Amino acid sequence: MATIADLLTTRLLTDEQVDAAVMGYLADPAPGSRQIAHGLALDINAAVAAYRQAADLMQRKDVTVARRRVAVRTAILLAHLT
Secondary structure, three states: OOEHHHHHHOOOOOHHHHHHHHHHHHHOOOOOEEEEEOOEEEEHHHHHHHOHHHHHHHHOOOOOHHHHHHHHHHHHHHOEOO
């Protein structure tokens, strides 16, 4: 099953689009589907919950924004396309 990272590798998705999705989620981590590229939506909250390390980091208050950014980006990249 393909992942979001596969779309990045094949250049169907750009780093800028992934970064915008990360920053949008960090600004408002509400659940629900978000459009991250034309024709591509992802529930980033579900992706974060599925990646335990990211879910754990998002619960802690002592984690820097930079670490949160990396954790959310990783969760997005590991998300499977449906």
